Amino acid sequence: MSAGGGGLGTPRALPSSGPRALRDMPHPLAASSSEEAASDLTPSPDLLLPRSFADKDLSLPNGTPVDTSSPASSSSLLNRLQLDDDLDGETRDLFVSVDDPKKHICTMETYITYRVTTKTTRAEFDLPEYSVRRRYQDFDWLRNKLEESQPTHLIPPLPEKFVMKGVVDRFSEEFVETRRKALDKFLKRIADHPVLSFNEHFNVFLTAKDLNAYKKQGMALLSKMGESVKYVTGGYKLRSRPLEFAAIGDYLDTFVLKLGTIDRIAQRIIKEELEYLVELREYGPVYSTWGGLEMELAEPLEGVSACIGNCCTALEELSDDMTEDFLPVLREYILYSESMKVPADVEKCQDRVECFNADLKADMERWQNNKRQDFRQLLMGMADKNIQYYEKCLTAWESIIPLLQDKPETK
Amino acid sequence: MHISFSNNFCDPCNFSSKMMEDCLSKKIEITVSEAEKRTGRNAMNMQETYTAYLIETRAVESQTEGQCSPPDSLWRRYSEFELLRNYLLVNYPHIVVPPLPEKRAEFVWHKLSADNMDPDFVERRRIGLENFLIRVASHPIICQDKIFYSFLTQEGGWKEMVNETGFQLKADSRLKALNATFRVKNPDKRFTELKHYSDELQSVISHLLRVRARVADRLYGVYKVHGNYGRVFSEWSAIEKEMGDGLQSAGHHMDVYAGSIDDILEEEEHYADQLKEYLFYAEALRAVCRKHELMQYDLEIAAQDLASKKQQCEELATGTLRTFSLKGMTSKLFGQETPEQREGKIKVLEEQIHEGEEQLKSKNVESREFVKSAWTDIERFKEQKNHDLKEALISYAVMQISMCKKGIQVWTNAKECFSKM
Numbered sequence: 001m002s003a004g005g006g007g008l009g010t011p012r013a014l015p016s017s018g019p020r021a022l023r024d025m026p027h028p029l030a031a032s033s034s035e036e037a038a039s040d041l042t043p044s045p046d047l048l049l050p051r052s053f054a055d056k057d058l059s060l061p062n063g064t065p066v067d068t069s070s071p072a073s074s075s076s077l078l079n080r081l082q083l084d085d086d087l088d089g090e091t092r093d094l095f096v097s098v099d100d101p102k103k104h105i106c107t108m109e110t111y112i113t114y115r116v117t118t119k120t121t122r123a124e125f126d127l128p129e130y131s132v133r134r135r136y137q138d139f140d141w142l143r144n145k146l147e148e149s150q151p152t153h154l155i156p157p158l159p160e161k162f163v164m165k166g167v168v169d170r171f172s173e174e175f176v177e178t179r180r181k182a183l184d185k186f187l188k189r190i191a192d193h194p195v196l197s198f199n200e201h202f203n204v205f206l207t208a209k210d211l212n213a214y215k216k217q218g219m220a221l222l223s224k225m226g227e228s229v230k231y232v233t234g235g236y237k238l239r240s241r242p243l244e245f246a247a248i249g250d251y252l253d254t255f256v257l258k259l260g261t262i263d264r265i266a267q268r269i270i271k272e273e274l275e276y277l278v279e280l281r282e283y284g285p286v287y288s289t290w291g292g293l294e295m296e297l298a299e300p301l302e303g304v305s306a307c308i309g310n311c312c313t314a315l316e317e318l319s320d321d322m323t324e325d326f327l328p329v330l331r332e333y334i335l336y337s338e339s340m341k342v343p344a345d346v347e348k349c350q351d352r353v354e355c356f357n358a359d360l361k362a363d364m365e366r367w368q369n370n371k372r373q374d375f376r377q378l379l380m381g382m383a384d385k386n387i388q389y390y391e392k393c394l395t396a397w398e399s400i401i402p403l404l405q406d407k408p409e410t411k
Numbered sequence: 412m413h414i415s416f417s418n419n420f421c422d423p424c425n426f427s428s429k430m431m432e433d434c435l436s437k438k439i440e441i442t443v444s445e446a447e448k449r450t451g452r453n454a455m456n457m458q459e460t461y462t463a464y465l466i467e468t469r470a471v472e473s474q475t476e477g478q479c480s481p482p483d484s485l486w487r488r489y490s491e492f493e494l495l496r497n498y499l500l501v502n503y504p505h506i507v508v509p510p511l512p513e514k515r516a517e518f519v520w521h522k523l524s525a526d527n528m529d530p531d532f533v534e535r536r537r538i539g540l541e542n543f544l545i546r547v548a549s550h551p552i553i554c555q556d557k558i559f560y561s562f563l564t565q566e567g568g569w570k571e572m573v574n575e576t577g578f579q580l581k582a583d584s585r586l587k588a589l590n591a592t593f594r595v596k597n598p599d600k601r602f603t604e605l606k607h608y609s610d611e612l613q614s615v616i617s618h619l620l621r622v623r624a625r626v627a628d629r630l631y632g633v634y635k636v637h638g639n640y641g642r643v644f645s646e647w648s649a650i651e652k653e654m655g656d657g658l659q660s661a662g663h664h665m666d667v668y669a670g671s672i673d674d675i676l677e678e679e680e681h682y683a684d685q686l687k688e689y690l691f692y693a694e695a696l697r698a699v700c701r702k703h704e705l706m707q708y709d710l711e712i713a714a715q716d717l718a719s720k721k722q723q724c725e726e727l728a729t730g731t732l733r734t735f736s737l738k739g740m741t742s743k744l745f746g747q748e749t750p751e752q753r754e755g756k757i758k759v760l761e762e763q764i765h766e767g768e769e770q771l772k773s774k775n776v777e778s779r780e781f782v783k784s785a786w787t788d789i790e791r792f793k794e795q796k797n798h799d800l801k802e803a804l805i806s807y808a809v810m811q812i813s814m815c816k817k818g819i820q821v822w823t824n825a826k827e828c829f830s831k832m
Contacts, residue, residue, distance in 0.1 A: 251650055258647040265639045272636055276629035283622045290615045293608060296797045300804050307808075372654055376832045379661070383826035387819055394815035397808050404805045 094120045096191045096206065098184035101176045102133075111135050112171070114180055116187065118206045124198065130207050136161070138211055139183055145201040146190070152359040153196060154367060156189040157339035158182070159332070178328055185332065193366075195359075248364055252337055259334045266327055273319045277312060284308035303400040314392035321385045329378055333371075340367070435554035436545060440469045440482075441563065443541035446533045447486070462533055463488050464540055468563050485566035489514070492540060494573055495562050500695075501578045503553055504702040505785035507792040509546035510691030512539025518620040518683065520627040520676075531677075535684055542688070552788075585705055586698065593708040599782055605789065606700035609693045616690040620683060627676050638669030657832035664825040671821070675814050682810065685803040689796060696792065699785050706778050713774055717767040724760040727753055 100115035118130040139158055146155045159182035169175060190196045204214050284305045291301030445465040453459045467482040492511055499508050516532050526532065544563070548554045558576065561569050585593075644662030648655040 254650050255647075258643055258650075261643045262640070262647075265636065265643065268639075269633065269636050272629065272632040276626070276633050279622060279626045279629050283619075283626050286615065286619045286622060290612075290619065293611050293615065294797075297800055300801055304804055304808070372832060375654065376657075376829060379829040379832070380826050383822045383829060386822040387826065390815045390818035390822070394812060394819070397811045397815065401805065401808055401812075404801060404808060 092192075093122055094118070094191045094197055096187045098180055098187055101180055103171060110171070112176055112179075114183060116206060124203055125207065127207075132207065132209065132211075134205070134211065136179070136183075138205065139186065141211075141215060142201060142205045143186075146196060146199060149199060149201065150196060153193070154340055154360065154363040155196070156186050157332075157335050158186055159335075181328065182332055193363075252340060256334055256337045259330060259337065263327065263330050263334065266322060266330065270319050270322050270327075273315060277315050277319070280308060280312050280315070284312065299406070300400075300404045303403045307396045307400050310396040311393045314389050314396075317392075318385055318389040322382070326378065326382055326385075329374075333374065434549050434551055435560075436548040438471055439548070439563075440471055441541070441544045441548055442467045442482075443537050443544065444484075446537045448528070449488075460528070461488050461490075462528070462536075464537060466544070466563060483564060485564070487562070489536070489540075491562070491570065492543065494570065495559065496543075497582075498558055498573050498576070498578050499547070499553055499556065500698065501582045502556070502576075505699060505781050506550070506553055506788050507692065507695045507699055508553070509543055509550070510688060510695055511543055512536050512684070513687060513691070518617075518624045518687070520624040520631070531680075535680060539684060539688070583702075583705060586701055593704055595704055595707045596711055598704060598707050601786065602700045602703045602782075606697055606704070609697040609700065612693040613690060613697075616686055616693065620686055620690065623679075623683060623686075627679065631672055631676060634669050634672035636669075637665050641666035641669065654832045657828045657830070660831075661825045661828035664821050664828065668818070668821045668825075671817055675810070675817075678810055679807075682803060682807045685799070685806075689800060692792070692796065696789070699789065703781065703785060706774075706781055710771070710774050710778050713767065713771050717764065717771055720760055720764050720767060724757060724764060727757050727760070 095118070097117050098114045099117070101112050102114075104111055104113060113133040113135045116130075116132050116134050118125070120128060136158075140161060143155060143158055146153075159179050190199075190202055196202065205211065208214050284307075287301045287305035287308065291298045291305065294301060443464050444467050447463050447465070448460060449463045450458060450460050463486040465484055465486055467484040469480065469482040489511075493514075496508060496511055499506070512535070515527060516529075547559060553559065558573055561572060565572075641662040644658045644665065648658035648662070651658065
């Protein structure tokens with residue numbers, strides 16, 4: 001897949017416009033081919049040159065011709081994205097990811113940093129690519145800044161700040177990975193948001209080499225602000241009026257309740273599966289022991305023993321998958337939904353209400369749509385894992401049928 | 412559901428084909444078709460509840476001719492089956508006598524009842540009893556037994572007939588003392604090994620059945636908990652617009668999934684019953700080895716006895732006292748016996764020796780014949796066991812395959828519902 005070279009460039013994004021259609025730039029977060037694609041990406045002077053929209057020779061790196069007249073034609077590119085078929089035809093020009101956790105041991109403290117990678121064509125960014133290291137504190141700071149500066153919008157939640165020392169190992173692979181995924185999700189949600197993604201603090205978070213310097217500057221500014229800022233950050237998330245927001249509040253209450261129930265059920269299933277696994281682990285070897293007593297039956301019994309062993313492995317994989325992939329995503333959604341629920345405040349300023357409500361409504365719709373996609377994916381994933389488990393077991397049992405039916409040599 | 416076991420494998424190697432042809436099972440079809448609860452009075456005139464089983468027999472020829480003549484039938488209860496089997500055990504000690512299904516439900520997993528009156532238990536016992544009768548009828552030797560035949564055909568007075576054979580008196584009570592050891596100097600090595608094998612087999616199948624019951628318990632739990640998804644998806648769908656239908660129908664599939672485990676585990680009980688049969692067969696096998704041990708022991712005791720009598724005789728005849736005896740001492744103290752007395756003694760001993768030699772000869776013959784015929788039946792049993800257990804393992808694998816396919820089906824259906832969310 002060729003990219004970047006040969007005079008194919010990308011159009012310059014117009015300032016203060018929304019997302020632009022992607023042209024010849026391959027999707028940097030595409031699953032398998034991302035390595036080759038990414039390596040081809042070099043910031044070139046061509047990137048800044050305006051492009052003729054009348055040029056009909058445009059085609060995507062994978063050879064699919066692009067209809068320049070309609071933004072919806074970038075949908076084939078979107079199919080390579082993780083969140084496919086969403087955003088109602090919106091296109092993306094900002095991609096972020098969180099990975100590569102590293103432990104830092106200093107005299108005062110030990111902490112983890114994560115690599116935050118950004119790839120973008122937006123004019124708001126000086127470069128098309130950034131790679132910075134951030135720690136949890138920095139994410140927390142970002143979230144607070146967003147809440148302050150965008151009080152009319154729903155800000156995605158962060159994973160838990162405090163962990164009980166001694167109970168949870170803050171540096172265990174499992175904990176770090178769970179946190180990394182949550183931080184990744186947090187940034188992606190902001191990057192997808194048509195308003196939040198253009199927030200100045202967000203930009204700095206993604207790009208600044210020295211975030212701390214910027215933070216100090218920001219703190220100074222904040223102390224100069226008066227009552228109005230504090231007033232705005234009073235936590236206007238969901239209002240008691242109009243009626244539809246009350247309905248949303250009710251919905252969220254029930255929704256979170258149901259998710260909680262599903263979480264408990266899933267945990268229970270995993271527990272039962274593990275107990276089943278314990279018994280299976282004793283069961284298989286008994287066939288083997290029996291085989292040791294027998295002559296003609298030795299091989300068939302060994303075969304059954306091995307088969308049960310394979311089923312054990314498959315079951316272990318299933319419950320691991322559920323624990324590592326299903327439960328965390330579910331829980332994160334519970335947190336996310338919880339974060340949107342706030343005791344309704346009495347509005348103090350009538351004229352702001354309309355603006356607030358419109359933004360919230362838009363955000364709620366986005367949220368609902370994303371929720372539908374996310375759960376569709378999550379539940380289909382759960383079904384898939386179970387299907388795979390049964391397929392593995394099926395293969396194991398089918399393969400020993402010929403062994404069992406094998407006729408011994410006549411004496 | 413009526414399942415009858417097919418005619419069992421009779422190894423032609425050591426039995427003539429004529430004997431196979433003569434097997435009762437080839438001539439009549441035997442079924443235990445019904446079970447009925449009865450109340451009656453027991454030996455102590457107390458009221459009791461028991462289950463009676465209907466045994467139906469039908470001549471094979473009448474069916475092939477296209478006639479559908481009604482079968483002969485009679486009712487028997489479990490204790491009568493036990494009586495029959497004990498009779499066979501005593502009269503055919505060289506045969507590995509087919510076992511009865513268990514008296515009380517053992518190796519149950521929690522959902523199954525351990526109650527003998529439970530319909531599922533009764534049903535499985537019915538099948539087990541039918542299997543027992545077919546096994547006996549398929550055995551070339553015991554199928555010819557008259558008592559067995561009357562058991563199948565003569566309702567009244569059968570018990571009295573059996574007791575009149577006096578088989579209980581013939582029974583060697585020592586056979587019941589399973590763990591008593593008899594110091595046998597020259598056992599047939601094959602029997603020693605076989606006894607060891609039967610002990611190991613009993614142990615391993617017991618272990619297998621215990622763990623299998625626990626596995627069934629756990630699997631039941633896994634499936635049933637999924638039923639909770641059905642309920643919560645239904646509740647959740649009520650507050651959703653677009654997602655509602657998909658969730659609701661997926662929830663239905665979760666209910667189906669949870670419900671499917673009952674049939675799956677019921678089928679697996681048949682597999683457990685097949686294993687149990689061989690658990691009990693191991694006991695029958697052990698009994699034959701035990702019998703050999705006792706015969707050998709008796710033989711050796713008789714030989715010892717004979718040897719010591721001969722020695723006594725020799726001592727008396729030659730006047731030398733090689734062994735210490737109280738008589739010898741007392742005669743020393745109180746005076747020697749008269750020559751006439753000694754003569755008398757020698758004569759008695761010589762008679763006893765003669766008798767002993769005859770007995771020993773016949774015991775030897777008996778023992779050799781026992782070894783020969785027992786080993787023949789053991790070989791027959793080995794073939795049968797290998798065949799049957801292989802079939803059992805195959806049917807178990809088939810059950811697992813079916814369970815996997817059902818699982819794939821249900822989750823695929825659910826996945827489709829989720830995709831429509």
